[in-house]
Amino acid sequence: MVPTADEETGDNHEAHHDWESIMAETMRAAVYHGARDIRIENVPVPVPGDGEVLISVRRNGICGTDATEWATGPVMVPLTHPHPASGHQGPMIPGHEFVGEIVEVRGDLNLRAGQIVAAGAGVWCGACDRCAQGRTNICRRYYTLGLNAHGGLAEYVAAPAHTLRTVPEGLSLDHAGMAQPLAVGLHAARRAGVRDGDRVVVIGAGAIGTFVLAGLNHLYEADVTVIDMPGRKLARALELGATRTLSARDDVVTAVLEATAGVGVDVVIEASGAPGQYANALAMVAVGGRVLAVGLPKEKPNVDMFALALREITIDSTVAHVCRDDLRPALDILATGPLGGLLLDDVIPLERLVDSGLERLTSGSVDGKVLVDPSVPA
Structure with missing residues (x-):
């Protein structure tokens, strides 16, 4: 009922x-x-x-x-x-x-x-x-x-x-x-399958990315990196508990892989919908890791299905x-x-x-x- x-x-x-x-x-x-x-x-x-x-x-x-x-x-x-x-x-x-x-x-x-x-x-x-x-x-x-x-x-x-x-x-x-x-951000954080101690990347620090970050910090003890253009959004992410931030102007995939000794992170949450970001998410997630689709892309993303299958990556989505x-x-x-x-x-x-x-x-x-x-x- x-x-x-x-x-x-x-x-x-x-x-x-x-x-x-x-x-x-x-x-x-x-x-x-x-x-x-x-x-x-x-x-x-x-x-x-x-x-x-x-x-x-x-x-x-x-x-x-x-x-x-x-x-x-x-x-x-x-x-x-x-x-x-x-x-x-x-x-x-x-x-x-x-x-x-x-x-x-x-x-x-x-x-x-x-x-x-x-x-x-x-x-x-x-x-x-x-x-x-x-x-x-x-x-x-x-x-x-x-x-x-x-x-x-x-x-x-x-x-x-x-x-x-x-x-x-x-x-x-x-x-x-x-x-x-x-509430939408909290649901997305639950859908991401994060566990305490995980390394997580959130791509996008606009409103929805910020709500997802708040949800992650409310639910889990995780190491969270937030990616966006330099400025107020990234400063706000740090104020709200992000472990660190990266500028989207830099080679973020290389930065994430170097920081994890080439392994990649456990979970990537794409919350920007910006062109090329789903490809970046797949490139920086670890073998057996998870990618959560939150941002709605204006263009259809290109996905390397060969690499996706061989690395047993889980791609999930969230709504409402x-x-x-x-x-x-x-x-x-x-x-x-x-x-x-x-x-x-x-x-x-x-x-x-x-x-x-x-x-x-x-x-x-x-x-x-x-x-x-x-x-x-x-």
Whole structure:
């Protein structure tokens, strides 16, 4: 069975809303109509169904997936055909990294109006074989709010209660808004198969690479080398616990092999998607080692299958997160460490989503997290 709510009670915020009057009104929302076509529109406030809550959105992070949908999509947004799980078809409200205040609860749930919650955004059925295995992120009926159904780039969003976790007291909205992508990083770290004492290389120190690094440091005692272009990203990696960093301008394969007496490292996590990096990952991993694909390459990578087979390398992948395992730890990491402050780039109003958010992400001029605050009036 799908769990009905978060077990923790969370903060009790006093603000209550007359939700019936709210739902009788319209709300501001970013609506995706196609490539480079997102419009701020007035749309009906969503009506939560049984087992769902209505959330007043306070922060919604944007990521590379959002930028890709905006710049060259639709890729995952079901504009022209109904999504097989969500049923949505047509223009859609994006936003899958949201946090906000509960306005209304529908059903017998362990949540209440006034609580601040973070969303996992991925919705699973709880009844299929994958859910029975605990792999809810690849549920047979999985869909994601903000990618396959209306999401959080709006003043309000309706979300299933089992996808939510209460925000710890004292954790700011700015930092709580990073919980969902950090949960993705934690899941990736688990998928990498790292063991205590392993030597690990993380290629890419952007937002997702940083979240993976945080996940590794939370889960394991490992020797972690982070590779990226010199500058703020690598400095941040050291502040967040990387053992060392390497400049991507140098011959990183030779540097890694020399540092390991020609053996290579146990695990390489490719989190950049940059051209040539999967080839580098295979060249620097040890015989019998593992490579985890996290970054989505813009070009199809060339893989030396001959060398891959002879060295018995395991190549694995990762997607989304397992809400039960990853979202609560992500909130705890953000509440107890410096990650949020080091990654926050900007908080912008909904009306600046394109020019100050998606365009910057597409051009590569963001190395942290941009959050949108839809509650700020136009």
